Amino acid sequence: MAREYILHKTRTALGRNVGQPPAAAPEARIRVPQAGMEERIESFRQALEKLSGTVDVADSPAAARECVARLLCGRTAVASNAPVLAECGVASIEGVRAGIADRKELRAACAAAGAGITGADYALADTGSLVMISSPEEARMISLLPPAHIAVVPLDRMLTGLDELFSLVPAPAALTSSMLLITGPSRTADIEQILVRGVHGPGEVHVVLLQRYTQKEEA
């Protein structure tokens, strides 16, 4: 009833008929800039550091593992099932739990852990953002419940920005129920406009960019 009421009122207001196709829509505005990888890394670093995140570049999976261990600094962590984390051997770092399949257990583990370790589907150079597409490998909670978030991202996933992301993924809903952009640590300025990090989400965001062997050759 409410449906028919609202649609009828809308059509009457607009002078449109049932099933009438829309006028031609303005073309979506997608402008992908040109930028080399060095430039992208630098831009990503600047953007994320400005938000108090950190960026490391690791030139091998072993180096990435070292980096994660150093960032963890002895804290407990839950790791996602992202293939890149398996490639780096993150699960063998002391205090890291990986491969949790049960949903309830995952939730309890995330709520108690000192950090969450994930991959990311893309990184956005101009804003310092991580793009997280929810999947069997990548749970949403791991980058959300613990007070720190560490992401390991293969360098070939570094895009220039939003425009490139939506030109590569024009229909996210075809892939997933949730695509999330994370741009720095959780923050609030609701009291006196004073910035506080880590209000509900992680107060720390660390990104380890993984340069794979093949990419080094290409470079």
Add this chain to the structure above:
Amino acid sequence: MPEAYEQAIGAALSDEKLQSAVYSSTARLMNKRKEVVAAGVLPDYQELREQARAIKKHTLDNLDYYLEQFEARVTANGGRVIWARDGDDVVDFLTGLAKEKGSRRVVKSKSMTTEEIELNGRLEREHLEVVETDLGEYILQLAHQRPYHIVAPALHLTRYDVADLFADKLGVEREVEIEKQTMIARRVLREKFLAADIGISGGNFLVADSGAVVICTNEGNGRLATTLPKIHVAIAGIEKVIPRAQDLPTFLKLLGRSATGQPLTVYTSFLAGPRREREADGPEEFYAVLLDNGRTKLLADRAKRESLYCIRCGSCLNHCPVYRKIGGHSYPWVYSGPIGAVITPQYQGLLHDAWLPFASSLCGACAEVCPVKIDLPKLLLALRSEIVKSRAAGKGTTLERLAFRAWSWVMRHPGVYEMLGSAASAIAGDGGIPAPFRRGPLGAWLKGRDLPAIPQRSFRQMWRARKGS
């Protein structure tokens, strides 16, 4: 203007602490926006505004099509669209859902649309526990106040207000350090999140071709509310729909920058239905509530349809000299500032808050910063004209009409104008407007205004003297 508002405004103007809080907060937001839309930083800012406006215009001109497309895609994603004519429909749906699922505990992320229908109070009366989880909104819920600002809801409160409030309502020790206050809220609210059955969010954008709700947040409470509970209900006005996911770059680049000077908010969630078959987590049920609540009425008005383009960035509030003086609680409804002055009379009925469109100097700062280029001063003028016309048809204010007729006659007769000018100057002398004239209707007019001193010699007199010499 009704007396209650006059008093509220008077109180805001004479509260020094409040004046400085509002002034400095809005100034900071203005400066931050300016930095990130500067030509050197965002060279295509103006093009983005044009594009955003064109998309909004196109979508609203074909709204029924995009609403139906959105509904079809949400359904295909395994979610459900609920159509709501008003707040009653929303409450009926939610209480029915809670009853059916045996749920009682609701967590909410920030949403102006739910403020508009006073959802919290109404759900509480239905015996549901509703907790606001955005820090600012949580503080306001504890204080039983409505938002002071569209994006910075507790802008008017200080750490000392928050300290008293937390001590009183949460039974914690009085804490004045903002970081520690934030952590108290985190701790209390985390428990609420983990126990909640239903998460309610707003929606910054409804993406028609994807059946997705997009929410832009900074704290992470929006993510928690849409990830942890089994049920996610997104509530948004029908005007929030945009055609394609590919339109998001345009809007996302404008929204964060205009609101808080952020190139992107910390979290941008693109939520398309419940958790899929093999996905690790996420809600099991997904509902998108499409709210009318007066929007279709506004849609019918071609000249003012653009009021619906608003993406609620709050930039017009920050730049408005009136908002910055009288503050958010002096406005009659949840939407304050220039956009509030434009939409309140249109949603609530023209004569309900008829004074509101007149409370503006029409300086145009709001239109200059609006990311979707809504011509707010033009809309305010159109509303004024409608209000005056509808008054003329009814009882009207005879005195005002007579005064303007007289003024118009005087302005068309230079000799009379000059005579009155000399008379005024003679009466006023050096002491400004004499006391007897400060009573009656003129007094009412002068109460909120400073009239510049009347010069002893008029411009015309000086001009003649100059020509004669």
